[in-house]
Amino acid sequence: MDDDRSVLMPHTFLSTLTGAFAYPVAENPTVAIMEAAYTHHNIDARYLNCEVTPEQLGDAVRGAVAMGWAGFNCSIPNKVEVIAYLDELADSARLIGAVNCVINRDGYLVGENTDGKGFVESLRTVADPVGQHFFIMGAGGAARAIAVESALAGAASITITNRDAARGQLVVDIVAKHTPASATFVPWIGDAVVPANTDIVVNATSIGLFPDSDARVPLAVDSLCAGQVVADVIHNPPMTRLLTDAAAHGCVILDGRGMLVNQARVNMFLWTGIDANGAVMRAVLDDLFGASTQPI
Ligand code: NDP
Numbered sequence: 001m002d003d004d005r006s007v008l009m010p011h012t013f014l015s016t017l018t019g020a021f022a023y024p025v026a027e028n029p030t031v032a033i034m035e036a037a038y039t040h041h042n043i044d045a046r047y048l049n050c051e052v053t054p055e056q057l058g059d060a061v062r063g064a065v066a067m068g069w070a071g072f073n074c075s076i077p078n079k080v081e082v083i084a085y086l087d088e089l090a091d092s093a094r095l096i097g098a099v100n101c102v103i104n105r106d107g108y109l110v111g112e113n114t115d116g117k118g119f120v121e122s123l124r125t126v127a128d129p130v131g132q133h134f135f136i137m138g139a140g141g142a143a144r145a146i147a148v149e150s151a152l153a154g155a156a157s158i159t160i161t162n163r164d165a166a167r168g169q170l171v172v173d174i175v176a177k178h179t180p181a182s183a184t185f186v187p188w189i190g191d192a193v194v195p196a197n198t199d200i201v202v203n204a205t206s207i208g209l210f211p212d213s214d215a216r217v218p219l220a221v222d223s224l225c226a227g228q229v230v231a232d233v234i235h236n237p238p239m240t241r242l243l244t245d246a247a248a249h250g251c252v253i254l255d256g257r258g259m260l261v262n263q264a265r266v267n268m269f270l271w272t273g274i275d276a277n278g279a280v281m282r283a284v285l286d287d288l289f290g291a292s293t294q295p296i
Contacts, residue, residue, distance in 0.1 A: 012044070017067060018271055019048035021060050021082075022075035026051075029235075029288055030073065033264050033281035040280045043272060045070070054081045061085040064104065070271040071103040079141060086111040095148045095178050098141050100263070103270050112270060115142055116149025118263025119231070123150075123200070126252050127229050130154035132199040137161050137192060137217060139168040142233050143204035147171050150200075151179035159195055161188040194223040201246075203232045208240040217242045226250030235260045236289045257285050 034047035052060040079098040099111035139162035162168030175183035230246035235256035243253045261281045
């Protein structure tokens with residue numbers, strides 16, 4: 001055999017396997033940004049979206065271990081259910097009570113939550129969370145992850161507002177009991193008013209997500225101040241109605257695409273040890289859903 005041909009051959013035909021176990025999963029774009037990053041960094045790895053219901057989750061997890069997957073993401077409806085199949089939870093995943101990223105260490109499964117870490121990494125492109133006062137709208141999975149990780153990253157205070165008061169109070173209790181940040185619940189009645197000392201405002205509700213892109217977050221926009229950071233978890237469209245209003249008030253805006261890219265970067269680091277290029281990932285999202293002008 002011609003020696004030169006051997007350099008054109010891959011070293012092995014055994015790819016590293018990763019993916020997402022969720023239902024529905026067909027519209028989850030993480031696959032596109034992960035595969036783009038694997039290609040960019042010349043990593044022989046694949047990311048597969050797999051339709052897995054909670055009833056199928058145990059078999060899927062055992063299958064992933066049997067096939068030597070490096071790890072997998074869990075999304076709706078499996079983020080809580082998956083905990084029953086894991087050997088260990090990272091600290092923030094335990095506090096958040098949900099896992100979106102599982103790492104397979106030779107059959108020993110560790111559960112992480114990278115949503116909040118992705119948010120904090122994205123936030124760091126515009127502001128240091130240390131000592132900041134946060135006002136978070138919403139108390140679902142995304143809000144809880146953002147509240148816990150922001151508090152662990154050094155936030156001075158977390159104020160939560162939510163329609164369902166019991167859900168909001170639960171997040172406040174977790175932050176107050178397990179982190180150094182102070183935490184307060186404010187009932188969400190009518191248009192929310194941003195507390196006077198707020199540095200960072202976060203929409204962590206699903207309001208504004210495509211196709212309801214015109215939906216308005218019930219917020220008194222006149223209570224926003226110039227220079228405040230206003231962040232949205234919505235990644236599609238990136239420029240939500242809230243961010244448009246906030247920009248008009250002189251706020252520093254941060255869209256949900258940065259959070260999505262950065263949680264994917266954290267996943268990839270946990271699975272492969274590679275610090276992925278966020279700009280490559282963001283460009284894929286911009287191609288898929290329309291361009292934006294935000295930092296990573
Ligand atoms: P959940 O279903 O767990 O929570 C939804 C939250 O939105 C609840 O607090 C709910 O309030 C609130 N909400 C929904 N509709 C309204 C409304 N009309 N008025 C007031 N509050 C409302 O969802 P998640 O937390 O998992 O996800 C929230 C959003 O975050 C989704 O759009 C998701 O796509 C996005 N997300 C983005 C990520 C990213 O990387 N950019 C990562 C993860 C999530 P209540 O409790 O009162 O019902």
